[in-house]
């Protein structure tokens with residue numbers, strides 16, 4: 742278990758995130774949840790900037806440094822003519838420099854295969870769709886690796902098949918490597934299905950640190966997302982919720 746803390750985050754004179762402490766379980770997915778403007782991106786960005794942003798992550802007594810943390814920002818639009826394979830290999834540029842051994846190329850290709858991108862390995866990044874680019878950028882971060890992966894809405898551009906495939910892959914990756922993966926998600930059902938831990942943010946504050954099911958209780962959903970949840974059961978008996986507009990009588 743890693744222990745994280747963040748000092749207050751400000752932009753100009755505005756405080757956008759209050760100080761907070763939370764834990765990040767190793768080998769698991771932690772969901773950062775909250776409505777628009779809650780502070781999810783600010784939290785992930787601060788974690789990735791570390792000391793410069795007043796953030797610290799401790800593994801016991803050891804403080805993790807920038808090399809231990811791998812960050813995927815929310816906004817992306819790659820106009821580069823770089824090939825997909827080269828883009829993934831760039832993930833290890835600090836370690837490899839200009840010498841790229843065949844083993845690294847093989848690893849990068851295998852990662853592309855596992856993310857369903859093998860056929861696109863030689864294609865230019867600029868010639869990919871938004872969802873394909875997002876998966877390549879995720880592959881690049883996975884190729885780089887780190888004790889913590891901070892991913893800002895890594896499934897925002899993905900279709901339903903790829904949302905499930907990517908989150909399933911991330912869950913296996915975390916378990917296999919012991920990485921603490923912390924990711925923001927707007928789909929609360931996906932968060933409940935794939936994440937074991939959740940940080941619920943609202944109005945720049947950490948409301949609770951809980952399992953997703955407990956964090957996403959009906960009063961919290963009404964209060965912070967301003968929708969009424971209807972609970973159903975799927976074929977595997979998992980609770981799934983359907984949001985309805987709140988009616989004001």
Ligand SMILES: Nc1ncnc2c1ncn2[C@@H]1O[C@H](COP(=O)(O)OP(=O)(O)OP(=O)(O)O)[C@@H](O)[C@H]1O
Pocket residue numbers: 752753755757775776777778779780781782783784
């Ligand atoms: N440069 C800035 N200057 C002033 N306020 C900012 C700035 N950047 C972000 N904010 C504000 O900080 C708050 C948190 O923003 P943040 O992007 O972290 O929210 P979020 O939870 O990731 O939202 P979303 O779900 O819409 O991506 C918002 O109210 C936003 O308007």
